[in-house]
Amino acid sequence: AQKITQTQPGMFVQEKEAVTLDCTYDTSDPSYGLFWYKQPSSGEMIFLIYQGSYDQQNATEGRYSLNFQKARKSANLVISASQLGDSAMYFCAMEEHNQGGKLIFGQGTELSVKP
Amino acid sequence: DTAVSQTPKYLVTQMGNDKSIKCEQNLGHDTMYWYKQDSKKFLKIMFSYNNKELIINETVPNRFSPKSPDKAHLNLHINSLELGDSAVYFCASSQDRASYEQYFGPGTRLTVT
Numbered sequence: 357a358q359k360i361t362q363t364q365p366g367m368f369v370q371e372k373e374a375v376t377l378d379c380t381y382d383t384s385d386p387s388y389g390l391f392w393y394k395q396p397s398s399g400e401m402i403f404l405i406y407q408g409s410y411d412q413q414n415a416t417e418g419r420y421s422l423n424f425q426k427a428r429k430s431a432n433l434v435i436s437a438s439q440l441g442d443s444a445m446y447f448c449a450m451e452e453h454n455q456g457g458k459l460i461f462g463q464g465t466e467l468s469v470k471p
Numbered sequence: 472d473t474a475v476s477q478t479p480k481y482l483v484t485q486m487g488n489d490k491s492i493k494c495e496q497n498l499g500h501d502t503m504y505w506y507k508q509d510s511k512k513f514l515k516i517m518f519s520y521n522n523k524e525l526i527i528n529e530t531v532p533n534r535f536s537p538k539s540p541d542k543a544h545l546n547l548h549i550n551s552l553e554l555g556d557s558a559v560y561f562c563a564s565s566q567d568r569a570s571y572e573q574y575f576g577p578g579t580r581l582t583v584t
Contacts, residue, residue: 389571395512401561401575408571445512456526457502457568461514 362462369438377433377465379448387453390431395445438469475576483582491548492579494562501567503545508559557583
């Protein structure tokens with residue numbers, strides 16, 4: 357069974373607008389972490405944001421926020437005020453805390469920001 | 472200063488050859504990982520070492536052998552390369568296996584012809 361699902365292979369957003377990238381996950385472990393990584397065309401993996409399963413508040417990092425809905429098992433990434441440099445692949449990932457740090461990745465969403 | 476470095480960045484080789492990819496981190500982290508990203512951009516963990524001890528060994532052909540001479544280095548050796556091994560290989564490190572953030576290296580693009 358797919359543990360991390362990103363249903364949007366590609367997304368377009370107008371510059372300066374907000375965009376939400378979807379991510380749903382599946383785990384029976386009560387303790388886990390959820391991550392978003394950005395992979396620009398240059399290929400490196402850039403850590404964006406983290407949400408722990410016991411965190412009460414949604415994580416935020418600058419223009420990035422994670423909309424964590426535990427009951428729905430969703431961890432959507434919201435990028436506010438999109439910039440051209442946000443064009444990239446975005447990966448959602450999960451770490452089940454009894455798995456020794458193993459990150460399980462979703463299929464990725466390719467975001468294109470239009471000027 | 473590069474936190475996690477990999478060499479080489481690109482590697483083109485023929486089927487049947489043996490090759491190694493090196494990874495070094497200067498962050499003082501205890502845990503290091505190897506991930507494989509296939510042509511469809513799907514990322515999957517291969518191995519993880521914590522303080523030179525193998526802690527994660529996913530279902531990977533035994534032609535792939537990781538080696539950790541010290542906790543700052545995790546190398547990946549691949550024997551008898553096959554076409555399907557063509558991918559981007561990422562090394563990553565984290566403070567320890569309970570740490571939430573993993574720092575990725577720049578990746579090594581391996582092409583097997």
